[in-house]
Amino acid sequence: MAPLLIQIGKIQIVGQTANSVVYAVESDGKTGLAKDAPCVLKGGTVWYEGRQALGPGKDIDETDEVLRKEASIYETLGPHEYILGYLGLETGAVDGPDSASKAWGLRLERSPHGSLRNIIMGASTSPPDQSTRVFLAHQFAKGVAHLHQSGIIWGDLSTRNALLFDEWRLKLCDFADSDREDVYPSNWYGCEDRYCPPGSDYPQRHTIGTMKRELFALGRAIYEILEWKVPYGSRAEISDDDLVQALSQGEWPEVSGDNPAKEIILKLWRYLYGSSREVVDDLHSLLLSYKTIPAN
Structure with a gap:
């Protein structure tokens, strides 16, 4: 009780x-x-x-x-x-x-609607329209860019730590695992497993550099928002052991052919962006192609 x-x-x-x-x-x-x-x-x-x-x-x-x-x-x-x-x-x-x-x-x-992850998992079969999802991804990336421009590594980048407000507005939170870029451990990156690069070296998370790992995780978040599903499935769909096995065997989440941010996501996963600001610019250009969402 x-x-x-x-x-x-x-x-x-x-x-x-x-x-x-x-x-x-x-x-x-x-x-x-x-x-x-x-x-x-x-x-x-x-x-x-x-x-x-x-x-x-x-x-x-x-x-x-x-x-x-x-x-x-x-x-x-x-x-x-x-x-x-x-x-x-x-x-x-x-x-x-x-x-x-x-x-x-x-x-x-206080957020009136809770975490974006919970919204996605609770409405996985009825996502908002594509333009709204691009709008959410753009806001998420702008928040990350502000962190980086302030010299901060988030460290726990995830839709779990993005809170939803009215009119599909997002705000990032939970910086307990964050630190200044110049002191963040070079041999560690603390994101959740489903936001890690797959491969035979999993869970070695430090071999490509901290900022590249953060940008890779940003690609996972944009994937989750645009696909409106959690990478590798929710906890109810895949056990922790199965998730670790999928990552260690090099399995990648499948990006839908009609995902408008597909090239942005793949570019992040291939470590081809130099900064989160570049990601914001590309998402802004994509957002401008829609007429129903403000290009803020």
Whole structure:
């Protein structure tokens, strides 16, 4: 049974992974219900009225370090049309009034529709029209280009970390695994397996350079958006072991012949782009061929 604070609507869990939880609390809204709060909190566990309401969660020292680092990424990126709004770092003395101040949460803008990955998986048989999908891919690439122009490697580039707003507007989020390009590990790239290059050397992810891996992953995201399906199938369709086997055997997702971004996707997978800005320009040119979506 859910904890009482969730049952009565004081706390709403929006998303959760092994490393963090995103939640809303009623005190941030005007209705007395967490579901109506206009912002969310991200942290190692849930805090409510100054106490760890649904603990134990992550160690507070580890949470403090991780959240301060992600906050620094948001601060480097600044306000941007395609980056989730960052509203501040929540800090306080969490172990009593005499303890040192720790970061316990990031306050972030709330998406009304959740992650693009969940939208795709939930409507895989009824995708939006082709022009809307190109529009989404263009926004996604513009967000990535802003990251790169700000000197940041995303590291976990995925439609899982793109949130949908009204009128098919996207904003990128979750920069816990991001870092400055000059300090991002040269022997690691932390994206999900289905965004990795297939081949006999899988999972060796560092042999082609970090930025090339990031651009390859961008090709996977554009593929997912335009094809409106997850590369290699959803978790319900393919087990983790089968996915690893497919990658290690060099299997590639099939790009449909009528995919309007096919050449862009293949060019990314062949490491033929020099920057994400070039990808934005090519998607912009493609977007201009449609009349029903604004070419922003």
